[in-house]
Amino acid sequence: MKLRPAVFAGSWYPGGKEACRRQIEEFFRRAPAAAPGVKEAVGGIVPHAGWVYSGRIAGQVVALMRNAPPPDTVILFGGHLGRFSQHLIMAQGAWQTPLGPVEVDCEMASRLLGEFPFRQEEPSRAEPDNTRELQLPLIRYAFPAARVLPLATAPTTDGIRIGESCARMAKNLGRKVLVLGSTDLTHYGPGYGFTPKGIGPQAERWVKGTSDPRIIGRMEEMDAEGVLEEALENGNACCPGAIAAALACLRELGATRPQVVAYMTSLEVQPGDDFVGYVGIVYWS
Numbered sequence: 001m002k003l004r005p006a007v008f009a010g011s012w013y014p015g016g017k018e019a020c021r022r023q024i025e026e027f028f029r030r031a032p033a034a035a036p037g038v039k040e041a042v043g044g045i046v047p048h049a050g051w052v053y054s055g056r057i058a059g060q061v062v063a064l065m066r067n068a069p070p071p072d073t074v075i076l077f078g079g080h081l082g083r084f085s086q087h088l089i090m091a092q093g094a095w096q097t098p099l100g101p102v103e104v105d106c107e108m109a110s111r112l113l114g115e116f117p118f119r120q121e122e123p124s125r126a127e128p129d130n131t132r133e134l135q136l137p138l139i140r141y142a143f144p145a146a147r148v149l150p151l152a153t154a155p156t157t158d159g160i161r162i163g164e165s166c167a168r169m170a171k172n173l174g175r176k177v178l179v180l181g182s183t184d185l186t187h188y189g190p191g192y193g194f195t196p197k198g199i200g201p202q203a204e205r206w207v208k209g210t211s212d213p214r215i216i217g218r219m220e221e222m223d224a225e226g227v228l229e230e231a232l233e234n235g236n237a238c239c240p241g242a243i244a245a246a247l248a249c250l251r252e253l254g255a256t257r258p259q260v261v262a263y264m265t266s267l268e269v270q271p272g273d274d275f276v277g278y279v280g281i282v283y284w285s
Helices: 017-029 051-065 106-113 136-142 157-173 201-220 224-234 240-253
Strands: 041-046 073-078 087-089 118-120 147-152 177-182 257-265 275-284
Touching: 017 051, 017 136, 041 051, 041 240, 051 136, 051 177, 051 257, 051 275, 073 136, 073 157, 073 240, 087 106, 087 157, 106 118, 106 147, 106 157, 147 157, 147 240, 157 177, 157 224, 157 240, 177 240, 201 224, 201 257, 201 275, 224 240
Parallel strands: 041 177, 073 147, 073 177, 087 118
Antiparallel strands: 041 275, 087 147, 257 275
């Protein structure tokens, strides 16, 4: 089986099996309780910075998703793509993690290729992508028997249709699936070329009080179309195509109740003029 290497292991997250396992277990131990009255997790939104920054949030989301029966497949949406980018799909092989490989759901991938235009990622020649890779050790630990459908979706209405199609396909195939969408929020500071509120405490207050809450609100409303509009106009999510496709998939699978698990910025880890927002959300039936 062709393996896609774990290129961020050992830098953005632990590269050794035991160190990676211990870090994930620490993340999972810190997960909050599920919201009162929810039934079953359908999926979530997670950040994708190095684990020292946002791994705790991503880990807590995946930990709460274990309240559902183990999935056959995790549908993983990511990708730093623009409106004119091609959608990407890894349709064969497996993606390596320090905990072992995660196999691709080749049947679902093949069916998607028959419906939508994708550029196929070859495991041995794929470009590095932290948006999806950083979730894979969490998936491998929480759901060791699950396969993955790794997609990168552009911020277009076509990306939304891909999300909806994934849900319908899972139902038709009798697949038990969970859904993950990967994004970070506002990238603020001179290093990102984005300083509408200057530098200093007022900038942090604006990001935490205005910019990030606008896009988080759209996610809580499960408004896939609104996420695209908000992010493309205001630049407060780096992977709006992944969010929109994930929300469309979650809606089609019956998710109705969002739970914001955690929110923070990178300033809590590393003070400075440049910082990024992170949120974790679980969606329940």
